Every structure is written in structure tokens, then in C-alpha cells.
Amino acid sequence: MGKATVCVASVCAVAVCAGAAVVVRHRMRSSGRWAKAAAIVKELEEKCGTPIGKLRQVADAMAVEMHAGLASEGGSKLKMIISFVDNLPTGDEKGLFYALDLGGTNFRVLRVQLGGKDNRVAKQEFEEVSIPPHLMVGTSDALFDFIAAALKKFVDTEGEDSHLSPGRQRELGFTFSFPVKQSSIAAGTLIKWTKGFSIEDAVGQDVVGELTKAMERVGLDMRVAALVNDTIGTLAGGRYDNPDVIAAVILGTGTNAAYVERAHAIPKWHGLLPKSGDMVINMEWGNFRSSHLPLTEYDQAMDVESLNPGEQIFEKLISGMYLGEILRRVLCRMAEEADFFGDTIPPKLKIPFILRTPDMSAMHHDTSSDLRVVGSKLKDILEIPNTSLKTRKLIVELCDIISIRGARLSAAGILGILKKLGRDTVREEEKQRSVIALDGGLYEHYTKFREAMESTLKELLGEASDTIVIEHSNDGSGVGAALLAASHSQYLEVEDS
Numbered sequence: 001m002g003k004a005t006v007c008v009a010s011v012c013a014v015a016v017c018a019g020a021a022v023v024v025r026h027r028m029r030s031s032g033r034w035a036k037a038a039a040i041v042k043e044l045e046e047k048c049g050t051p052i053g054k055l056r057q058v059a060d061a062m063a064v065e066m067h068a069g070l071a072s073e074g075g076s077k078l079k080m081i082i083s084f085v086d087n088l089p090t091g092d093e094k095g096l097f098y099a100l101d102l103g104g105t106n107f108r109v110l111r112v113q114l115g116g117k118d119n120r121v122a123k124q125e126f127e128e129v130s131i132p133p134h135l136m137v138g139t140s141d142a143l144f145d146f147i148a149a150a151l152k153k154f155v156d157t158e159g160e161d162s163h164l165s166p167g168r169q170r171e172l173g174f175t176f177s178f179p180v181k182q183s184s185i186a187a188g189t190l191i192k193w194t195k196g197f198s199i200e201d202a203v204g205q206d207v208v209g210e211l212t213k214a215m216e217r218v219g220l221d222m223r224v225a226a227l228v229n230d231t232i233g234t235l236a237g238g239r240y241d242n243p244d245v246i247a248a249v250i251l252g253t254g255t256n257a258a259y260v261e262r263a264h265a266i267p268k269w270h271g272l273l274p275k276s277g278d279m280v281i282n283m284e285w286g287n288f289r290s291s292h293l294p295l296t297e298y299d300q301a302m303d304v305e306s307l308n309p310g311e312q313i314f315e316k317l318i319s320g321m322y323l324g325e326i327l328r329r330v331l332c333r334m335a336e337e338a339d340f341f342g343d344t345i346p347p348k349l350k351i352p353f354i355l356r357t358p359d360m361s362a363m364h365h366d367t368s369s370d371l372r373v374v375g376s377k378l379k380d381i382l383e384i385p386n387t388s389l390k391t392r393k394l395i396v397e398l399c400d401i402i403s404i405r406g407a408r409l410s411a412a413g414i415l416g417i418l419k420k421l422g423r424d425t426v427r428e429e430e431k432q433r434s435v436i437a438l439d440g441g442l443y444e445h446y447t448k449f450r451e452a453m454e455s456t457l458k459e460l461l462g463e464a465s466d467t468i469v470i471e472h473s474n475d476g477s478g479v480g481a482a483l484l485a486a487s488h489s490q491y492l493e494v495e496d497s
Contacts, residue, residue, distance in 0.1 A: 069283075105131055152220040247436050335349055
């Protein structure tokens, strides 16, 4: 064998060795990346931990804050707003009532024919109307004139079977889901706009007064009988279906809770005690905070960069607006520190709120063997192609950690309400049922979230869980507002006497 052949052989051998070394280096680098990514996930899991002991501390803190918020204005991060709703529907309500549900870029108008105990909601019709963007930043008159005109148009479609007793004025329940300082069941001044609205001359005005003037301008004779928010509407709708309903919780884009309190247990209430002895409290529980909440660096960074830093901490851990964003922030760190998606950070991953909770839910519920839903979401939303199964599995694990923390904290919040009402334990003398009406897209559509919340509540309550029931009150807020108009009708006194 000549020298040349030996040289070629040695060059080949060196090349093979070099190639093998590259493969080994690549594998080492890859396993190093993987170890780093796995460490980030493990750390998140530890910091998001919600053992039962911690959840009990959260529930106790919720009950303490409820007491403080009822004792004095500004006494707690929980506003514990007195709603002036002292009569919830009984099922005896009869007649024709309207509702207007304004809480975002659309509003709904509803017509409900109530037939008493025998005929319940005999008929229900509604229409959804989009608000033109220029009216969201215009004048108060322009917005309310538009709403009143749509309401009048809807009233004009009343059929023969819509029975308004002779001599009666039409009555309306008004669900207005913006911050309001309420002064009676049918009056409240707007504190500030949210959700893209900015109508300066409406701030500080009574929204019922503004709507009433607009209805007069379009020639619609209608009285606003009740001004409520969506949580209280849900409570009313739930109570109508089931007399054991004591509270309502919304788990959707945002979150809130309302419940029925004994009026004498509200130290800050200075009016006459209502005949019913009850008063519905709008907790505004999204603003709850406690040192027991399992906050991570991702939550803290998201809060600092939010439109309302330091506010709505509980909401930022559990609601649909934020879960997908927490996931994005974790993935971003994994991309930066562990090259999780390769050598470069996908540009789309840096856009806040690009990953929505419905997308996270779809990935979390992916049951395909190759997790193809996860793959397609990463490709379509974040423009990350060709992810490995190992990568996808880790992302599902992240969805699980973030959503289960939110679900378990929601259960702890509900336990806090039950504790405040003394309904968290079994009493021998009475097997009272306590029903919680639940609504909201997160609860309705994110199955793993809902199941985790319900099983956690059972775990927290122990044997008392037999007396606590969660019922889905689908879209209770619209019908609930009509029912509250009925239970606060100006004609009730006449009928009762």
C-alpha cells in the first residue's frame, strides 16, 4: 500500500472522528439545553405549588379580607360593594320585563316574559348590537342615544304574546359592567371607563340618569328598576333556578364573585335594614391579594408591565385574560436561557398577549399521539415550525402547571366565601345545601381548569362537600337583570298590599 493511500485513509479517519466529535458536542449541547429547560419547568412547578395547607391559608385570608371590607370603606383590598339588591328572585315573578347588558364593545337587549311558579320564563328574546368605535370615545349623549334607539327598535318588535298589563310602565334591568359607585338599587355614578371606552363627560354621572334621558329623547317610556353588574345578574339568574344559590362566581376573561350577606353583618351599612334582612355584596374579588398567594417572577413582571400595576393580583393568577400570557413569558425565558426553540428567539414570542388562553387550552387538551395541536399552534401563532414531540410534551406540562394553580386558587376563593357564611362545615341539625352559580368562558370551555377547580373544592371541604354544589349558570347575567327588574318592580308594593 502506497503512502498516498495511507494518507487518504488517515484523512478519512480524522474526518470520521471530527464528525463524531461534532455529533457528541451537539448531543451534549442538546442535553445541556434540555437540562436547562427542564430545570426552568421544575422551578416553575415548585413556585406554583398549591398544597392543601397553602390553599387553606388563602381561604382564611379571603374570609378575613371580606370581614375587613364589610367593616369600612377602604378597609381592605376587597371593595365588598353594597349592591342595594335586597330582594332576589323567588320564582313567583310575573309579567314582561326588559334587560340591557352593556359590558364591552357589544351590548344585548332582552325581553323576558315571566309566568310565575308554573310557567317560569315563558318566553325570552334578545338581540345583540355592536357599538361603533367612534361612539366608545365620543360623548355620553351620543353613546346613550345610540343604545336607547336600539332598545326602542327592539321594544317596537313586541308581539301579541308580549303581555304588558294596562297602565303599566315597562321596566328594565340594566347590567353595566364598568366600575360604578352605587347609591341605590337604580342609581350609580361612573367611576371610570375600562375595556376601550373613554367618554370623559360620562365619568361622575349617574348612568341610569343618562340612559333615562336618552330613552326620553327617543320617546321610549321605560323605567330602570335595577342597576347591577354581571356577577349579580348571574346570582339572580341562579337563584331563580334554584333557591339554594348563595353566591355567584364569574371565571372568564376577568373574574369576580358576589354573594348574599345578612344585612346586620355589614358594619359599614348605615341605612335602614332591608325587610328581607339580606343584602347582595359584590366582592370585586379579582383585587384580592395575600402573602399566601404563590407568585412567581413571571407574575411579578407581568404585573409591573400591566395597565394596573399592583391591582387585581388574584385575577392575574386565575383569569382567562392572563393564563396564556404567563405561559408565553415562561416560554420566552426558556428560549432565552435554554435555546428551547433553537439558537434564535422566535420574534413572535416576544409579543405580549399573543398567546391567548383559548390557544393554551387547546394545547392542554391535545390527546393526539404526536400532539399535533400543540405543533400547529406553535407554528400558526408563534411561527415556530418543526418542534419535536419532547418539546411539545414539555409545553403541555407548562399548561398544566399554570392552569391548575389558577383552578386551585379559585377553589380556595370559593372556600373563603363559604367560611365567611359558616357553610364550610357540616352541621348536625341542618343539612343545608349551598349552591354556587358559576359562569364565564374559562369555566365553561377550559375543561381541565373546571375539573381541577371542582375536585380541589371537594378536597378542601371534606365531608362538607356533599352539601356544596356548583351549577353552571349559563349566561345568567342578561336574564338575571330582567329578573332583578321584576323583583324590584315599582308595582310589587301594590300587588303585595
